Amino acid sequence: MSRYSNDSEEMSEESTGRSRNHHIFQRLGVEEDESTEGEESDTNSYTSEDESDDDATFSSKDMLECNFCYKSLRFVVFECINGHILCTSCCSKTNSCVICEPRTQHSHVKVACDYEPYGCKEVVNYTQIYEHVNSCHFSPCLCPQINCSFQANTTALGEHFMINHPLRIPPFKYDQIFFTFVRVKDDVTILQGISDGELFVITCKTQYIYKMLSLYHIGPSRRKPEYVFEMLVLPHEKYSNCILQLKSEVVNVDDRIYPSSSAIYVSYDYFKDGLLSIKVRISKIGANP
Ligand SMILES: [Zn+2]
Ligand SMILES: [Zn+2]
Ligand SMILES: [Zn+2]
Ligand SMILES: [Zn+2]
Structure with a gap:
């Protein structure tokens, strides 16, 4: 699992939106993709306002897709304040993050609506994004x-x-x-x-x-x-x-x-x-x- 080899290095980084986001990409293996253009622009979509928010906000749900089957993750995803992701079943087994300090909290990962470019300002829990997108008023x-x-x-x-x-x-x-x-x-x-x-x-x-x-x-x-x-x-x-x-x-x-x-x-x-x-x-x- 060489992909995770620089986890400790990541830990010393400031807990900014950028490093959190970067870390999630790494976890999901996005960095190993040949094309990194999408990643660059997505990372840049973080603003200083996002940094004060404990929930991770992605500009597109497409970033959260399985790197094996390429299907979007449909189960509940939890994230600690440093961006370490846990699945539902593991989150129920432990109240703390396994990588960083045991005191850190987990929160639902949130994503922006697909129709943000058409004016939708909704940021929805990841598990509810499909439901929202299907009834979004801003669908073009x-x-x-x-x-x-x-x-x-x-x-x-x-x-x-x-x-x-x-x-x-x-x-x-x-x-x-x-x-x-x-x-x-x-x-x-x-x-x-x-x-x-x-x-x-x-x-x-x-x-x-x-x-x-x-x-x-x-x-x-x-x-x-x-x-x-x-x-x-x-x-x-x-x-x-x-x-x-x-x-x-x-x-x-x-x-x-x-x-x-x-x-x-x-x-x-x-x-x-x-x-x-x-x-x-x-x-x-x-x-x-
Ligand atoms: Zn899969
Ligand atoms: Zn953590
Ligand atoms: Zn919407
Ligand atoms: Zn016309």
Whole structure:
């Protein structure tokens, strides 16, 4: 185990974030990797603020992966104030670090969210990072405008959309019915909430002799639906008894790929001069109307 041969040397170093971090890399064998570029920048991501914190904070969970199977460590990891890591079972056997002074404490290793570059400030216990990442509000979404490659969290995306892509339909108010229309030649019609800038898309796909209308929210696809919508196609003079209406949860889409979802099937003769008039209401789940 030559990898650990300079442990005692490490011990004499000041207990700064840099040396702690360095030590963890060494323990995990990262230094033996041929490429050390990632390590350099990760080490440099420590700031003086981090040094006063007893918890180790990593800028990416990728650093904590097994060097044998390359899978991320999923069990609870504990770390003493000098950065010596212990697994859960050993931590329960000893209250002190086996390498340094027996008085030192162990704490949960914490990691920054994957979406830190997109604005998430969360620093989460390592064991909870997957759960957090899967429901993180800052997970980036692709702009719904065809041919636009802009990606951002939903708030920044709303601002981007307002500046760069003029809306065909004025922003709507939540919980209120509004009239709008879709064009037979448009695959997507983009809507924007007036109060929060959130983006929604009405898709109009061709299915046999029908047009299939659905509504989606632009948001992290791993998040549960946060909105419900109602859609009503205004009656056609020929089929005035036929009411085409739909109420459903709004599926989140973050990559312009709209999965099959609840839809209204409309025959082409509902379109007048290439336009179909509809009534829509969108509400936040759990909000009082
Ligand atoms: Zn492994
Ligand atoms: Zn220790
Ligand atoms: Zn996050
Ligand atoms: Zn865009």
